Amino acid sequence: METVLIKIGYALASLFLIFNYGLLLIGFTMKIIARVHGRIGPPIWQPYIDLSKSLSMRTAIQHGVMYYLGPVFRFTGGVGLYLLIPAVFGSVWLQNFSFSGDLLLVIYFIFFGMLGMALGAGESGHPFSAMGIMRGLAQTTASEVPFALAVIALAAQHHTLSISQIVAAQQGGIAHWNMVTNPIATIAGMLAYLGMMMHSPFDVHMAPQEIPVGPPTEYNSSFLVLLQSNRSVFAAAKLVLFMNLFFGGATSIWEMVIKTFLIFEFCVFVGVVFPRFKVEQSVRWLLQVPALIGVLAVVIYMV
Amino acid sequence: MEEILKRLDERFYVREKKQQRPNLLFVTVDKKVAVEAVTYLRDYEGFRHLVMISAVDYIEQNLFQLTYLLHNYQLHSDIGVRVFIDREHPVMDSIHHLWAAAQVYQREIKEMFGIDFPGSPRVDEPMILEGWDNIPPMRKDFDTKKYAEETYFPREGRFTLDPIKQMEKKNYPLEAEVKYEIKRVVRDNRDKK
Amino acid sequence: MDDKEIKIDPLKQDENNLGFNPADYFCGERPKAVTPVANKIVRKFYNWAQANSLWILAFGTGCGSIELPPLYTARYDVSRFGIFPRPTPRQAGVFIISGYLSVKTLKRVIRSYEQMQNPKFVLGLGSCTVNGGMYFDSYNTINRLDYYLPVDVYIAGCMPRPEALIAGFNELKRLIKEGKAEGANKYADNFDWYKANQKKIIKDWDLPEYNW
Known part of the structure; x- marks a missing residue:
């Protein structure tokens, strides 16, 4: 009994950490983008204010059961993804439940939230929601291809699907990282990562200029709070996943923070520099170069 | 053309x-x-x-x-x-x-x-x-x-004040009153002719 | 049979033959005033959060909406103060009526305003919203915005510069922090008066009573 309680406590503490870290990352991103635009930009704690503001709304409109459950699914997807990945290798409380999950489950969880959100936003009946869903799902599906190929290459390299064992195999210096031992899979994975992070070249489904904020068009008040929280948790969880897969994991919180921050900045800077793709362009791009690199990575280890 | x-x-x-x-x-x-x-x-x-x-x-x-x-x-x-x-x-x-x-x-x-x-x-x-x-x-x-x-429910117009008259009335109330009373009498008599 | 051409225009349906029951699609309920949180500390915190995160609805009426792009971009950059554009009325909190408002637009404005969630604020930008401005005797533009929507802050001028708009935002922030910006509750309390005024000038009223 006591071990269960301790486990729950550890999981909550870990979630709290990643939630705040994700919010600060979003704040940092807004600041960096503003500075690139030549603006001063909002303060980095602005996501917290936005969150409390959405929480303080006095009324909320809802459209049905699936509309209610959409953000819940999305948040479950984010939390589930995070809790199945070891955030800090070897740490007692930031190890999460990584022993019980493997890469296949993680890939499933990345998609799970997306589908739940699609159902919920579809019920809101807003045409822009439906368009955003269509674009978002097309893009996520396309970016899933090179990512899955990179993951298969890693699994073939390490003969395991467990993330913990992949991290364990990368310990002992930079020469052991998958970035060095399997550079082709890393390239494919990082290009797929660009498509998964929903930053600028691949953010057309959230496009505020053409389609009001994509799928969450109708979401307001506390529903929006859930979506905003999920955004931080989900983004941070994906960062931790990529750190574990390609960049040797982390053995302390500070190592994790520095590595994930650098990985995040990669996509932020790409997003700041490059203009936005249309959906068919981004799908074509993801299925061309990154997918071919992924195939190459798999072929090398399979043959 | x-x-x-x-x-x-x-x-x-x-x-x-x-x-x-x-x-x-x-x-x-x-x-x-x-x-x-x-x-x-x-x-x-x-x-x-x-x-x-x-x-x-x-x-x-x-x-x-x-x-x-x-x-x-x-x-x-x-x-x-x-x-x-x-x-x-x-x-x-x-x-x-x-x-x-x-x-x-x-x-x-x-x-x-x-x-x-x-x-x-x-x-x-x-x-x-x-x-x-x-x-x-x-x-x-x-x-x-x-x-x-x-x-369209128009908003009532504003009243405007001539700055010279306004300052005279504010700073020299008695003199201004006498002055404008004389002016008024002169104007009225001129109109009668 | 072949020489007969059948045309069906889905937009042009008979009034009596709608093909659906409007009651299924429109909620007929009236808006209710929601009192703020009783706890003083929580209320102050909420007011502070609302004042520091103002999301403007991307809805431009008249010439004033051209003042908004410089406001968001590098020159004036209101994101410093936590003010962001938001394209959907469900998430936005501030409605800027930027300039003259024709009757046709007023219909859309009412629709968008009523879809916003409760702490919502209206900023009247320009003289046209105060008393009609240079269009005071026009057959098609409203004179006083506060007869149709509860306005929190007026910014006079024709056109006010972005600095004036920022000053208006500061005023709005002060009002929110003091808990005086209760436009949504005012609208709900005086609902009948506002609706009567709106219906007086919108002759072909085809909206639901309240756009939930």
């Missing part, structure tokens, strides 16, 4: 002409031949671009004036074809078959002046004034100010 005017006159009898600029000419033709004249200008004289259709309300003569302004890309010149139509029966032939863009002008003129263009697509639907129930607002006999004051 002279030759175009001559050819136009031969065919349609130009009642009035006015050369505004070397490359801008206004001609007035009869209502019966207006659409033919516009078609002729478009198809034979190269005035392929419809710049606009405008309307003027000449309430004293009981007439509406329509102007079809056409542009020629080769000559860089414009011709305005003017037509007078009766104010009591404001009906004009539509030219939406010549330029699709004319539909919009005709809808607007129908709405603002009440000039009907039978056969023009969607000409009876409201365009800007949804649910308008008064006489068309651009007609001269429509009192815009009265309508706005009756409908």
Whole structure:
């Protein structure tokens, strides 16, 4: 009994950490983008204010059961993804439940939230929601291809699907990282990562200029709070996943923070520099170069 | 332009002409031949671009004036074809078959002046004034100010103060009162004479 | 059979033959005033959060909406103050009526305003919203915005510069922090008066009573 309680406590503490870290990352991103635009930009704690503001709304409109459950699914997807990945290798409380999950489950969880959100936003009946869903799902599906190929290459390299064992195999210096031992899979994975992070070249489904904020068009008040929280948790969880897969994991919180921050900045800077793709362009791009690199990575280890 | 005017006159009898600029000419033709004249200008004289259709309300003569302004890309010149139509029966032939863009002008003129263009697509639907129930607002006999004051809850006007008088009254109240009283007496006596 | 052409225009349906029951699609309920949180500390915190995260609805009426792009971009950069554009009325909190408002637009404005969630604020930008401005005697533009929507802050001028708009935002922030910007509750309390004014000038009223 006591071990269960301790486990729950550890999981909550870990979630709290990643939630705040994700919010600060979003704040940092807004600041960096503003500075690139030549603006001063909002303060980095602005996501917290936005969150409390959405929480303080006095009324909320809802459209049905699936509309209610959409953000819940999305948040479950984010939390589930995070809790199945070891955030800090070897740490007692930031190890999460990584022993019980493997890469296949993680890939499933990345998609799970997306589908739940699609159902919920579809019920809101807003045409822009439906368009955003269509674009978002097309893009996520396309970016899933090179990512899955990179993951298969890693699994073939390490003969395991467990993330913990992949991290364990990368310990002992930079020469052991998958970035060095399997550079082709890393390239494919990082290009797929660009498509998964929903930053600028691949953010057309959230496009505020053409389609009001994509799928969450109708979401307001506390529903929006859930979506905003999920955004931080989900983004941070994906960062931790990529750190574990390609960049040797982390053995302390500070190592994790520095590595994930650098990985995040990669996509932020790409997003700041490059203009936005249309959906068919981004799908074509993801299925061309990154997918071919992924195939190459798999072929090398399979043959 | 002279030759175009001559050819136009031969065919349609130009009642009035006015050369505004070397490359801008206004001609007035009869209502019966207006659409033919516009078609002729478009198809034979190269005035392929419809710049606009405008309307003027000449309430004293009981007439509406329509102007079809056409542009020629080769000559860089414009011709305005003017037509007078009766104010009591404001009906004009539509030219939406010549330029699709004319539909919009005709809808607007129908709405603002009440000039009907039978056969023009969607000409009876409201365009800007949804649910308008008064006489068309651009007609001269429509009192815009009265309508706005009756409908739109006008804010009471402000009172303004002449800065010189105001400062005099504030700083030298007695002197100012005497001064303006004298002025008032002088003015009243002058008016009596 | 072949020479018969059947045309069906889905937009042009008979009034009596709608093909659906409007009651299924429109909620007929009236808006209710929601009192703020009773706890003083929580209320102050909420007011502070609302004042520091103002999301403007991307809805431009008249010429004033051209003042908004410089406001968001590098020159004036209101994101410093936590002010962001938001394209959907469900998430936005501030409605800027930027300039003259014709009757046709007022219909859309009412629709968008009623879809916003409760703490919502209206900023009247320009003289046209105060007393009609230079369009005071127009047949088609409203004179006083506060007869149709509860306005929190007026910014006079024709056109006010972006600095004036920022000053208006500061005023709005002060009002929110003091808990005086209760436009949504005012609208709900005086609902009948606002609706009567709106229906007086919108002659072909085809909206539901309240756009939930």
